[in-house]
Amino acid sequence: MSQSFSTDVLIVGAGIAGLWLNARLRRLGFATALLDSAAIGSGQSGKSQGIIHGGTKYALQGVLTPSAQAIAAMPGRFRAALAGEGELDLRDVRVLSQAHYLWSPGSLAGNLTSFFASRAMRSRIAAVTGEALPPALQNPAFAGKVYRLDELVLDVLSLLSCLTRLSGDSLLSAQDIQPLTDENGEPCGLQLDGQALHARCIVLCAGAGNQALLERFALTQPAQQSRPLHMVLVKSAQLSPLYAHCLGAGSKPRLTITSHPLADGQWLWYLGGELAEANGVARDQAAQIHAARQELTRLLPWLNWSDAQFACLRVSRAEPAQSGLLRPDNAFLATQGRLLVGWPTKLALAPDFADRVLKHLKQMQITPSAHNPLPPLPKPPLAPPFWHGLLS
Ligand code: FAD
Known part of the structure; x- marks a missing residue:
């Protein structure tokens, strides 16, 4: 037996x-x-963007939604764990950025106005200019407004x-x-x-x-429900790290950019937000890359996108049905x-x-009991980075 x-x-x-x-x-x-x-x-x-949201993104309608309230405590709990002082010891985890940025291209958009109507939100963000701007936005041609959010971005693999x-x-x-x-x-x-x-x-x-x-x-x-995404990956020698939600006319970010260090020293930009949602999901790979290239050229025209390498990644968010x-x-x-x-x-x-x-x-009154041996089964390996095999 x-x-x-x-x-x-x-x-x-x-x-x-x-x-x-x-x-x-x-x-x-x-x-x-x-x-x-x-x-x-x-x-x-392993395919997520690694942003430890504090709920700010969910307050673009100008009110603190239940989403924004529930998640507000999370950055603090991660920070404590990263310092080795929290519920877990995560001192070995690499923090890619201490902050995420809200970036409104051009003049202050309507959605930001309503956003600032929320007093709770005003206290969580600060405008940045000049040398405090993320390096990718430090260009004389940049005309937008940028706000620093107290939200970490983690290297998910670490x-x-x-x-x-x-x-x-x-x-x-x-x-x-x-x-x-x-x-x-x-x-x-x-x-x-x-x-x-x-x-x-x-x-x-x-x-x-x-x-x-x-x-x-x-x-x-x-x-269960599944919300599909069609994410875009961009690699180019000229990219410097950028962690930002670029705001559009709606209540969801037009583009969410995170940056990931590659083994050859270059940076990979991982693009989500509206670009990756419904219309993006309907596009085939060539059309999605074309849309991403156009969006980046519109938003960051001072960068040269002609030599950039693009790839796409389809992934769905699995959640309880709503x-x-x-x-x-x-x-x-x-x-x-x-x-x-x-x-x-x-x-x-x-x-x-x-x-x-x-x-x-x-x-259920389940408390810790004796540790018995487990079945002699192999240990699962750690998945490679999400860009593995997609970019050279
Ligand atoms: P998963 O990470 O999907 O893990 C499920 C595991 O179960 C897998 O390892 C799988 O192999 C295993 N499994 C499946 N079936 C079986 C089975 N039958 N038997 C045994 N094992 C099985 N959230 C944020 O907070 N910040 C972000 O920046 C962010 N960015 C995102 C970007 C993208 C593109 C996506 C798709 C999601 C993002 N999310 C983000 C959401 C976040 O990634 C997910 O909510 C979270 O990772 C889900 O974790 P999970 O452990 O439930 O599921």
Whole structure:
């Protein structure tokens, strides 16, 4: 008969949600196992822009939306962890920028006027000019207005790598994942490549994979939604780092630019925002690159875009279903006895997601128990950077 294994909490999905939760639980003394069927960070997390939003982007309508309120505490929690003084020790994580910028090309646009109508927002941002401008905008031809937001941008690969180290020996890789149920038909663990792992609590945080996992437990709720994006990557020797939301006429950024250091010393710009949303999703790769080139030429005409290398990346945000595909406000967790399922909905909200799981463990009176050996399964590898294979 094959050996049976057990743990306190079995987490499925080694994206930011699973990794953060796992590290917190281990620090609190829980026995955990963190399972992934692919590479760590190979879902949305490794393809995210790494901005630790404090909610400012969500206040462009001039009011502090619930989104903006819930997320406001996150930059502080990340900063404490990065200093080694928070809930986790993230001192090894590379901070790409201490600030993100709001950039209004031309004169002060209408949306910024309403934005400044919010007193709470005014206190969070400061105008910058001259040498305080991000280097890419320091050009005599630049005529816009720029505001500094107190929002970090992290090197996500180093974040995932640090959290992987904090996972110790709890990481497991398996392809064939089947539910285990007790005599009452309640979920009590998973069969991983033929090996039974029982758990007092199972957390499904497998991003886009949650729905298929729920189906294996014969569950249809909570429903999942998918919001596709068509991101653009640009590489050129002339690029210097820029982390900014460029504002358009609407309440969403026209372009969100983050910059990522490449092994050859050059910078990669990763373009999201409106460019990557609905119209961008409908464009094929050639049309999307053409649209990105036009947008960059309009906004930063002093840079030479003719020798830049472009590539595209399609990726979807997996979230709990909202009416009208609206953006969810908070980390989301649904509980069905000892089976928990959720989505952080943002990288920045991973601490909030872990809080919600911890609250439920407390309600279920699950406290740390003895650490038993886990099934002898391989450890999943760390995914390569998202630009791997897309740019030379
Ligand atoms: P994922 O990162 O998708 O991880 C899920 C994991 O589950 C994967 O490793 C996958 O292999 C595994 N898995 C799937 N199915 C199974 C299965 N059956 N068995 C075992 N394992 C399985 N948020 C921010 O806060 N700031 C940003 O700047 C930002 N930028 C973004 C940019 C883009 C282009 C996108 C797409 C998202 C961005 N987000 C950002 C949102 C953020 O990336 C996501 O909310 C977050 O990464 C989701 O993390 P996750 O752990 O839930 O899922």
